[in-house]
Amino acid sequence: MRVVHLGLGAFHRAHQAWYTQRANDASDGEGWGIAAFTGRSPRAAEVLSAQDAVYTLVERGPGGDLAGVIQTVTSVADGGDVDRWRGAMADPAVAVLTLTVTEAGYRPPSGDLDADLERLRSGAGAFTAPGRIVDGLRARRNAGAGPLAVVSCDNLPHNGAVTSDAVSGLARRLDPALAAWIDAEISFVSTMVDRITPATTDADRETVLRLTGVDDAAPVVTEPFSEWVLSGAFPAGRPGWEAGGAQFVDDVEPFERRKLWLLNAGHSLLAYLGLLRGHATVAEAMADEQCSTALEALWQEARTELPFDDAAVDAALAALRDRFTNARIEHRLAQIATDGSQKLGPRILDPARSRLHAGREPGAAQAGVIAAWILHLLGDRSADPGAEALTARLRQHPDDDAALAAETVAELAPSGDLGSLPDLVREQLGALRATTTFLTTESLRGAH
Template structure:
């Protein structure tokens, strides 16, 4: 039996003992460790900003498992880049500790109160900001928010903990930290400000006014495809001699980060490692959310219904890649506002290549996840913009019908689709009722808002949904592509 030496691994190119924390980051999932932590690791390798290391944090009980895993390996993260030309692995050393995860978040609040912490960043998923999809605004009636407002000394949410720390800093005469969302949301800085100030507004309106006036919440756009970690990813880590790492991260080679330069308490010089600072974050954000995230949704549900496991396999199916091309070029790219120094057609070509990367092995199921939170952000606005221009976006409406069909819970091949949304039971009931009454689906106002009331959209949606049930995904996509 032949044994092979492990593949080479790059280790931090700097003395980690020189690092001191300047950032608390809440939410140590795969995306953060493949994105922000990598940018900081690159910066430290240049001998810069050694006082901007990360203290990891979490606010949910399961975050303790990530804490245990990372602290057992000195807070180093394995990041494997999945380039079709060859995989590379590196150990990221940007995090120096992981704060204890507690129900009342006392340790987290104490850490954020430390004067040397000048940025608190977070990745808590698109659905974690307590936004009412029907209004697009912060929902102060949510039980989690009301509970935090009633007991700000022991908050359970990230936003309550951030507010408690800001309140403590204000009382101690310490300047507020900057709060930086790294989640994939339109106007993520505005959304985060609304959540933090919204908790304050319920308990101390004067504190809410102070937050809105004195605390910075820069908007930012983040991008890197980062699959979930499973047996395949752990086997890759083992090939690099890192088989004892239970939480390796894999990701595509591409990454992008665009930020507003609004950091009153200072920031690391991230422009030195490729971060774009601009006043036009909203333009980059609209481009990415509509073209990339919207594109993910377009290929997700037909692939899921056709029992296709991987995204690159969906892209190899001409009906699905053709569907993506037609919708992007006719209904999405024409409504995306101009982006500084960016050719939208070239950007879409890049996105298409990224989706087709077989090494990433991103799954269709991951793309289908959480449609009730993602559709109102990534698809419904494009439908609304087309309708406002007097154009009926049949491809985007077909995408919506495919999502509805997926939520019925069975593929075209007869396989059961396991629950794949926090609101799965509700979606399944609405989807199964929609064949007889499309408004059972389109009438979900927290998702569709006014869009679902458009009679032309209703007619097209009903036609597609019934056709999908009668003839299947392949036939309906073929007809759509034939015009």
């Protein structure tokens, strides 16, 4: 049996491919292979194909490195290779399609979806993730290859439902009969995934050569910790991912909230505040008292909204402190800071809404993340296509904290349901300008 994966990158190779390797190692029967396709760039496929898609995974703990070989990726290809993509998706031996296309991949601009719709109508390949999935499912239906499970592995709440909505919506516009087939034959599984996986560096490749004697051009370095919680049906079967510790539950939503509101929200705080204070990695930011104090305050604001008892939350936070202070995992803040316009809603605004619904005000630390993001957008290191229009507007009045706060919160939450959050963001902007002394209005203006 086979898995098809869209979004070949380091996280997939450290997480889903690793779990599948563990499943195969524990199985007495035939193992599962992964046909992996790239998302935005074909580069990963080019590098991996040169070494038969076999690569080294290094688990980097505080005390040392442990290297292992991952052999479950059996083929790699450019996601833009239409014939190979359709052929893989039409294979009746394929039972699962997994996805790591980033948060933004599920909600591409409407113009991109419109363009994909025209390409699909003409028989050409699609560019967006929803478009490629629809194209692949159409090929599967036409081949009579049967049902499968689509499994999102990105940091989105209700990611299975988000995937279903994106795919079914585009399919209905293309062919209502195809949409009906998808509704009847395809399941959409929701998951919570967790494993910190920084971008691989030349130093990592040198480490692998020293540890193994293998000149691996595409190793993956990750932390020892890993978690995967899944909820949904697998109508054509699946690997025995339990062998790697995966959990199958009736409702993944509480686990999503715990991860988004503690780990991911914490990462966003450390990224935006840490970059403003001149840090490069999560561990560096954790060593800065201003960053770590703000992080603890953010966690206290979120913990009251989680459906877990105090002991469970305390254990989760203790694990996060250990993981975030592991200086041997160089998790780059600039990598975490990308696409804040997509990430801050589920990570920061949703727990703030939960506080409001419970009769509490949004927290000052939650507002502080938004304030730090505003200053990040005003600087010269922002990588967020979804915030380009907002950034242009903010740069028209970089000194007016009230306007910056109001405009940003309105952009992130057009419904206007966040109570006093804009006022708190304004206050936090003033505090950040006062405490982050090297960040001046002149430097912000001079960035562009």
